[in-house]
Amino acid sequence: MIRAGIVGGTGYTGVELLRLLISHPNVEIVAITSRTEVGIPVSKLFPNLRGHLDICFTEPEPTQLAAECDVVFFATPHGVAMDMVPDLLAQNTRVIDLSADFRLTNPAIWEQWYGRPHAAPDLLAEAVYGLPEVNREAIRQARLIACPGCYPTAVQLGFLPLLEHQLIDPSRLIADAKSGASGAGRKAALGTLLCETGENFKAYSVSGHRHLPEIIQGLQWASRSSVDLTFVPHLIPMIRGIHATLYAQLERDEVNLQELYEQRYAAEPFVDVLPPGSHPETRSVRGNNMCRLAIHRPSAGNTVIVLSVTDNLIKGASGQAIQNMNIMFDQEETCGLTHIAVIP
Numbered sequence: 001m002i003r004a005g006i007v008g009g010t011g012y013t014g015v016e017l018l019r020l021l022i023s024h025p026n027v028e029i030v031a032i033t034s035r036t037e038v039g040i041p042v043s044k045l046f047p048n049l050r051g052h053l054d055i056c057f058t059e060p061e062p063t064q065l066a067a068e069c070d071v072v073f074f075a076t077p078h079g080v081a082m083d084m085v086p087d088l089l090a091q092n093t094r095v096i097d098l099s100a101d102f103r104l105t106n107p108a109i110w111e112q113w114y115g116r117p118h119a120a121p122d123l124l125a126e127a128v129y130g131l132p133e134v135n136r137e138a139i140r141q142a143r144l145i146a147c148p149g150c151y152p153t154a155v156q157l158g159f160l161p162l163l164e165h166q167l168i169d170p171s172r173l174i175a176d177a178k179s180g181a182s183g184a185g186r187k188a189a190l191g192t193l194l195c196e197t198g199e200n201f202k203a204y205s206v207s208g209h210r211h212l213p214e215i216i217q218g219l220q221w222a223s224r225s226s227v228d229l230t231f232v233p234h235l236i237p238m239i240r241g242i243h244a245t246l247y248a249q250l251e252r253d254e255v256n257l258q259e260l261y262e263q264r265y266a267a268e269p270f271v272d273v274l275p276p277g278s279h280p281e282t283r284s285v286r287g288n289n290m291c292r293l294a295i296h297r298p299s300a301g302n303t304v305i306v307l308s309v310t311d312n313l314i315k316g317a318s319g320q321a322i323q324n325m326n327i328m329f330d331q332e333e334t335c336g337l338t339h340i341a342v343i344p
């Protein structure tokens with residue numbers, strides 16, 4: 001059995017980790033932390049877990065977690081994991097961080113976007129970016145995984161095949177992305193109140209979102225050249241789901257793009273390339289770990305449009321984290337992740 005702990009168990013990615021890990025046959029959840037709910041049974045806060053998990057929240061304490069756990073998931077805001085991870089690694093506990101603390105390899109860029117110096121810059125070179133479709137072999141050996149952000153997952157999976165084959169102009173990429181409100185987490189915030197998000201639609205952080213450097217870093221690894229991206233996130237009045245519409249300009253058109261995508265992702269259990277002419281829907285991935293893609297080339301012109309949908313809390317966060325754990329601990333990669341999306 002893999003003994004798993006979760007730091008930040010009262011948030012949305014935390015409760016998704018719990019829901020998914022409970023149905024994993026080879027995982028025992030041994031610790032779940034909260035600073036505010038210590039001693040409270042998990043099922044009191046999350047009624048969906050009643051009858052499935054009988055443990056209480058405890059303080060986030062690295063020595064205790066290291067003693068109890070083979071792997072610790074951080075489902076905490078940025079800036080928390082980087083203070084605790086060195087202690088856990090020193091005691092041979094592996095770490096899967098859902099926050100952005102270890103996603104950017106350059107500490108100066110991290111400081112620029114997250115507004116404080118990085119507390120564990122020595123670990124940035126060791127951390128493995130946890131996008132299995134790119135880094136599977138490195139993930140297998142890793143002690144520390146930096147799970148990709150929700151937007152970066154949807155955008156990178158959509159652009160990768162085009163960039164890996166140098167088919168598009170890497171200086172003219174556009175990602176027009178929409179997210180449900182759970183992407184902002186469970187903390188109380190005016191902007192995610194029902195009366196603020198319902199029957200409303202808006203762009204935000206257009207002049208610069210902290211996912212921009214992360215997406216560019218990943219796309220540059222794929223293209224092995226400099227990349228320029230216009231990234232515009234939007235908040236849509238739904239709870240879960242990301243829909244990214246990606247635009248690129250073809251520079252070579254001898255390749256059948258549908259076949260390229262089908263071949264690139266043929267062996268990937270969680271990337272589904274839809275038939276030509278499809279329009280993927282967020283509800284087709286709601287509650288599951290899939291990224292569904294469709295490729296369009298309007299009027300057979302030079303503009304390629306890729307549509308990419310994920311559930312921000314699953315392939316965009318907790319499901320991808322468990323996919324990484326499965327790879328690290330020699331489990332079947334799909335173990336605990338085979339739920340079918342919920343419609344309606």
Ligand SMILES: NC(=O)C1=CN([C@@H]2O[C@H](COP(=O)(O)OP(=O)(O)OC[C@H]3O[C@@H](n4cnc5c(N)ncnc54)[C@H](OP(=O)(O)O)[C@@H]3O)[C@@H](O)[C@H]2O)C=CC1
Binds near residue numbers: 010012034077098
């Ligand atoms: N929501 C999403 O769609 C996605 C989120 N992420 C990332 O995952 C992480 C978690 O996100 P999400 O679940 O939405 O966030 P929430 O705000 O819903 O939950 C945050 C959790 O962290 C705990 N926490 C907050 N501060 C601290 C601290 N200083 N020390 C220890 N625990 C702390 C909180 O518990 P308590 O206050 O009880 O201690 C709470 O359980 C974030 O970094 C987020 O950016 C990544 C991809 C997608």
Ligand SMILES: CC(=O)N[C@@H](CCC(=O)OP(=O)(O)O)C(=O)O
Binds near residue numbers: 099181211
């Ligand atoms: C709708 C919404 O607010 N989404 C969040 C991003 C989601 C996320 O959690 O990304 P990180 O892991 O990088 O924090 C935002 O735009 O800040």
